[in-house]
Amino acid sequence: MAGMGPPPKSPEKRARRNKGPEVHVIVSEPVPQPALPKRMPNGDPWPEITRAWWRMWGKDPLAAEFRATDWAELRDTAAIHGAYWSGDLKMAGELRLRTAKFGATAEDRARLRITYAAADDADDRRERRRSGSSGEATKRRYAELKAVD
Template identity: 50%
Template sequence: MAGMGPAPKPADRKARRNKDTIQQTVLRWEPAEAPELPEFRIERDGQLVEFVWPERTREWWQMWIDSPQADHFGASDWQYLLDTALIHARLWNGDLSAAGELRLRVAAFGATPADRARLRMVFAEADGADQGRGRSGGPSARERFGTAKLRSLPGGKTADGG
C-alpha cells in the first residue's frame, strides 16, 4: 500500500551510492616466469652450510608454478611467493610458529576454494560448464513441475502468490 513506512532519504544523504570513491591505478601487465628455488648458505653453529629445501617445499613450489593463478603472476608476485617458500620450508622443518604467516600469505594467491571465492576467482571450465545457459543443465523447476498448483499456505493462499 502506498504511503506506508518512512519516506526515502534524499539522494545526497544516502551512505551508499555504489560508486568507487577512490580512483584505481591501472598498471601495465608484465607477466614473469617463475624463478627456481635458489641455492644459498645459512649460518648454523657458526658455520656457513648449504640450505636444503625440504622435498615437500619443492613439491609446493612446483604446484604454484603449475597453478592457473601463475598465469597472472608478475615479478613482484613471484618474489613474494619465493619469500613465502622460505616460510613453507620453516614449517616443514618443524617450526610450527610459521603456520599462521604461511596461511595468510598463500590466501593472497587463492590457495583454497574460500580464498578464490573471496578474491572472485573462478575456473574457466566452471564458467562454461552450462554452455552459456546460465544453469546446471538439468531440468528447470518449470520443466519438472510445469504449472502444477503449489501447496496451500495458511489463509488459503498458495506459495506462488495465488
C-alpha cells in the same frame, strides 16, 4: 589468530549497487616462475615437499598472471613453507596468511573474487537446464505416470 572475515557476497545478492573504487590500469607483463634459490635462507636444503609446493604454484593457472614482485613474495613464502615442514610449527599462521593472498584455497579465491572458468561453464549448463530444455526432459520422464484417485 584473527581471520579476514567472511567471503564477499556475489554482486547479484547485494542490496546496494554502489560504484566501486576507481581502478588504475598499469601495463605490466607476467614473468615466468624463477627457480628456487639453491638453499633455504638458513642454509638448509629445501624440504622435498616445499620443492613440490613451488612446482605446484608454477603450474597453477593463477601463476600465469604473476609479476616479478608476486614471485618474490611467493619465494619468501616458500622459505616459511620450508621452515614449517622442517618442524617450525609456529610459522603455520604466517604461512596461511601469505598463501591466502595468492588464492590458495576456494575460500581465499572467493574473497579475492577469483573464479575458474570451469565454474562459469557449470553455471551456464545449470542455467540452461533450468530455463527450458530440461522442462521437456522432465515431461518425458513423468509422461507415463498416472494420477491416482
